[in-house]
Amino acid sequence: MIRIEHLRKQYANDTQLKDVSVEIHDGDVIAVIGPSGTGKSTLLRCINRLEKPTAGRIWVDDIEVTDPDCDINKVRQRMGMVFQSFNLFGHKTVIENIMMAPMDLLGKSKQEAYDTGMHLLRTVGLAEKALNYPDELSGGQKQRIAIARTLAMNPEVILLDEPTSALDPTMVGEVQAVIRDLAKTGKTMMIVTHEMNFAKAISNRVFYMDGGGIYEDGSPEQIFDQPKRENTRRFVHRLKVLELIIESRDYDFLGMAGKIEAWCGKNQIESKLTNRIRLVFEETMQLLIPLLTPLHVQAVCEYSEQTSVAEWTFRYAGAKLDLTQSADDLGITVLKSMAEHMEYDRKETETLPNSLYIKIKSTVQTK
Numbered sequence: 001m002i003r004i005e006h007l008r009k010q011y012a013n014d015t016q017l018k019d020v021s022v023e024i025h026d027g028d029v030i031a032v033i034g035p036s037g038t039g040k041s042t043l044l045r046c047i048n049r050l051e052k053p054t055a056g057r058i059w060v061d062d063i064e065v066t067d068p069d070c071d072i073n074k075v076r077q078r079m080g081m082v083f084q085s086f087n088l089f090g091h092k093t094v095i096e097n098i099m100m101a102p103m104d105l106l107g108k109s110k111q112e113a114y115d116t117g118m119h120l121l122r123t124v125g126l127a128e129k130a131l132n133y134p135d136e137l138s139g140g141q142k143q144r145i146a147i148a149r150t151l152a153m154n155p156e157v158i159l160l161d162e163p164t165s166a167l168d169p170t171m172v173g174e175v176q177a178v179i180r181d182l183a184k185t186g187k188t189m190m191i192v193t194h195e196m197n198f199a200k201a202i203s204n205r206v207f208y209m210d211g212g213g214i215y216e217d218g219s220p221e222q223i224f225d226q227p228k229r230e231n232t233r234r235f236v237h238r239l240k241v242l243e244l245i246i247e248s249r250d251y252d253f254l255g256m257a258g259k260i261e262a263w264c265g266k267n268q269i270e271s272k273l274t275n276r277i278r279l280v281f282e283e284t285m286q287l288l289i290p291l292l293t294p295l296h297v298q299a300v301c302e303y304s305e306q307t308s309v310a311e312w313t314f315r316y317a318g319a320k321l322d323l324t325q326s327a328d329d330l331g332i333t334v335l336k337s338m339a340e341h342m343e344y345d346r347k348e349t350e351t352l353p354n355s356l357y358i359k360i361k362s363t364v365q366t367k
């Protein structure tokens, strides 16, 4: 078991990990996902002490790896790490690469190391490459060798940091297959990956990292199908988000339109849908402005790259104001013509208690 308590890692004046506390159980296969720069690699590197944490404590079973007196090499023998780049020794053959650490660090005999090495090479489907040099292998094959080399130490925990992201797309599958088999053997694993289907398929637990910590920790079903928190949902559905705040009646109308267009352009939203996104915003604002005192609106547009669906949510202050019920207004008719679905909700506890949700009609022709 790995126990992490109040882990913090700070580089220069930038805090990467703020306060991570978590327990990882034996046999857990954890997929670590999240936007770039949220500390996924840093977390793994702190666990096997490639990075020194700024604060906090980490235990691997009963050994505290953050204890200055801890023999970190002993710990690393029990914790294998697989990197994006394979770090194989170029002047040694494949089998020599695999035999080295068990002989040097575990005192295995040459024969023993060879037998285990060949067995592992068969496991990753590369026994016939035993006498080749790394340069003679493809990227996918090199990574499978790197995994075999890690396994040769028979570690209890395996940490993998984006093991397939440096590979040619045609080779991703073969490496994922090896990792998938490994995940079934009951070894404790943590895998940082940007490939969501893979993450979902192999893990029994997912850490979604955001804002310098584990933002949501749950089963793959929860994280991918029913995320509890906002940022997780946006990430797993690959949502692009635009947020506009309007606090004055004479807000920069043209500027907002420009912002919306630019955001749509950046996300390659096609022009018809871009128009609808902008028009829905403008119509809604025109309806809201005369009715709201004080004027305070937060408008959030979410666009899913996966489904090409765009949705607006307008949250606003003041007494109950349900636009969907103001029946005969021309503006509402226009709005409804562009909406596939509109829904009003009121949550008294929020600072902006009114919310109006508008799912924009798809502009994709369906025959």
Ligand SMILES: Nc1ncnc2c1ncn2[C@@H]1O[C@H](COP(=O)(O)OP(=O)(O)OP(=O)(O)O)[C@@H](O)[C@H]1O
Binding pocket: 011, 012, 014, 016, 034, 035, 036, 037, 038, 039, 040, 041, 042, 043
């Ligand atoms: N050695 C370092 N020195 C200074 N800053 C660093 C160092 N390593 C990482 N960082 C900071 O941490 C951030 C990234 O942390 P980390 O590599 O853990 O992110 P990540 O979640 O693994 O991102 P990615 O998905 O891009 O790999 C960087 O943006 C950088 O600012």
Ligand SMILES: [Mg+2]
Binding pocket: 040, 041, 042, 161, 192
């Ligand atoms: Mg990383």
